[in-house]
Amino acid sequence: MGRQAAAQQLRTATPEIIEAYRAALGRLGSPLVSREDIWRQCRHQAQNIVAECAQALEAGQHAETPGVGEYSRLLGAHRVVQRVPVSESVRAAEVLWQAMQGAVAEAVDRVQAEQRLAATQTVTTAFRAAAGSRLYQGIRGYEEAQRPPAPEVREQDPGVPADAVDAVDAANAQALDLLTLRERQILEAVRAGLTNRLIGRRFEISEATVKRHLHNAYRKLGAGSRVQALNKAFPGQG
Template identity: 45%
Template sequence: MRYPTAAQFLRTATPNVIRSYETALRTVRSPLVTRMDAWPKCRDQAQAIVEDCVATLNGDQPLEPAKVWQYSHLVGADRANQGIAVAESVRAVEVLWKAMQPTIRSAVQHEAPSRRTSALLLISAAFRSSSGSRLYAGAVGYGGASARASETLPIEDAAEGTSETASAHAACVALSRREKEVLERVAKAMTNSQIARQLGITTATVKRHLNNIYGKLDAVSRIDAVNKAFGRY
């Protein structure tokens, strides 16, 4: 089903969405906006996510997955080199979704009453898919760049972090296959119910896996777990 009126409204309002997004990131003092070398790519990713939502509403295909992966992988590596934690990328997605809410509510109001709920659900699904694929590719790029950086540390610096790095690596290796599958989906900003549906398990089982992951990674939250895991793979 296509929602061209809502799509047009969302596309026209995109500059306002990005301004609201930037303001919200500044409010939480995110390095993705306070650092001028990070903001351009952050803005580009946000605009691409909104455009994917527009394309989905129009019944069109979002951006080519291979290009999304390549660019997001480079963004992740760039953030690793800048010393910006993976957790900031996860938080930025949450901030973007909140910044989009007023515009989304207005956009669906341009559709017939009977079509508004389905349009809202479609936007939500498109956002999760678009942001999730970028988060995952970015996390992989981040992990690769971090690994390369650790290989080139001076001997004295490497020695200082040997114990912590070895401990974190051992914890990541200790994750079961299912726990890794759950954590990969957490990195895509999926909810517990979405993870449960995709993996064919219950939400209670997802919570149990998350508790195990927190214990093994010594993490206190979803964002902390993603940061500790993907920052060291």
């Protein structure tokens, strides 16, 4: 009995988890199960999240599936075409976590008693990281798909000063300089896909303090959301 057996138990339970997940979404009237093509994409994400949790349980640490970021970003953009609100993906993550609880408990029971708490924390952290990374990239893709294309700025355009772009870059750089070290650290953690709760644990501060730092960072950057703040704080590093 050990982590390998626990991980295998969680993998074996994946079909039951996915079935419970779909049933719960159906009871909520989620559009994620309204069409087979949408559900197929949703199921793919859920299966990979469970797989990452099983791998983390076996290895003792989380490792992200290759290609997750790009796929999730494209899927987020596709949600606009499908007319599925981005809030559904956020809600679905919590639904999936609830659907996993029974299977996770059974899996952890296969670990030696003195290691069960650590095993539970490993799975919890892996889930939040896996789901958080996908949500961040999906939301980013969703917002990018909704954003109207920006008009091309040409230096020869008499209506736009030749140094306009440089002025914007300078303003953004000045805003970044106003960020404290802690605000930068928290934005880095957000970029890594961590939730406010996990960020609080990483830096040993409360969720309220995390939110306060984010609010201050948003204000300094002139951003209204996490995605906008990250785009300004890490330009060209999507």
